[in-house]
Amino acid sequence: MTSESFEPVTAPSRRTALAAVGAAGLAVALTACSSDDDSSSDSSSSKDTSGSGTAGSSTAQGDAGGTELAKTSDIPEGGGKIFASKGVVVTQPTAGTYKAFSSKCTHQGCAVSSISGGAIVCPCHGSEFSVTDGSVKKGPATQGLPAEQISVSGDSITLA
Template sequence: MSTQPEPSAPKQTLRDRRTVLRGAAVIGLAGAAMPVIAACTDGGDAGGGTTTSAPAGGAQAPGAALATTSEIPVGGGKVFGDAKVVVTQPASGQFKGFSAVCTHQGCIVADVADGTINCACHGSKFKIADGSVANGPAGTPLPAANITVQGGKIIGPAS
């Protein structure tokens, strides 16, 4: 009569290590995503996170100046990869801010052209007016980023 051998300890240890490493990776990704998510929300502004006036009391916005308004073309925009922000100008004088992190697999979007924010990783495109998906594979829009236009400068969200 033959019996099955019991699993050896090294295989069980290897499996446990993989489980621990996978768990650590998930926790690490979640921790890394939280600042991005926090930076890309603005308390519920569904209009793209645009602020076109100075903050209350005339104080400087908490973020750094990303560009001047003249650097953002009407009908286009500019990607600020280091700040993980895209600033668009869908209509003259109307500035919108979005996360530059593609909602498909987390790549930083590459550019803004022909009315869309474009991710070179897998071809997703997002509309410059509201960040909604114009072309997949992304299934969710780019989150709004709270930007401020003050004195001809575009101020990004706090880091």
């Protein structure tokens, strides 16, 4: 044998290993969240940012070249219809007034699933939003549904 000294190699502690795994998981989760935020900011130009709540009102704006969603007769007065494939909810709070909102709940991003009693309902945690302006009627959501732009021309409702 030689007189060299050996330093024993120690494995990382269990606490260190768990912290590293947790940090990696957090990084993945934050990356996924920021990707969602980036994609929603790309479509922010179609949102009503004026705060006036008039996005999607029934004023005839002509066909803006968007996607036809429905006929006005498809949207019940005091209720609405969810267009899951387009990510939008169209409501008719009063006769002849049409509004549109994102169908993505602001609480945790679940898709809303029904409209009942003047409220757009999220099935995940029970948040409810007003068919009139998308505001929160019942939590846990704390922010209303963002308005979407629609136009109504004749009996056709078009997503702008």
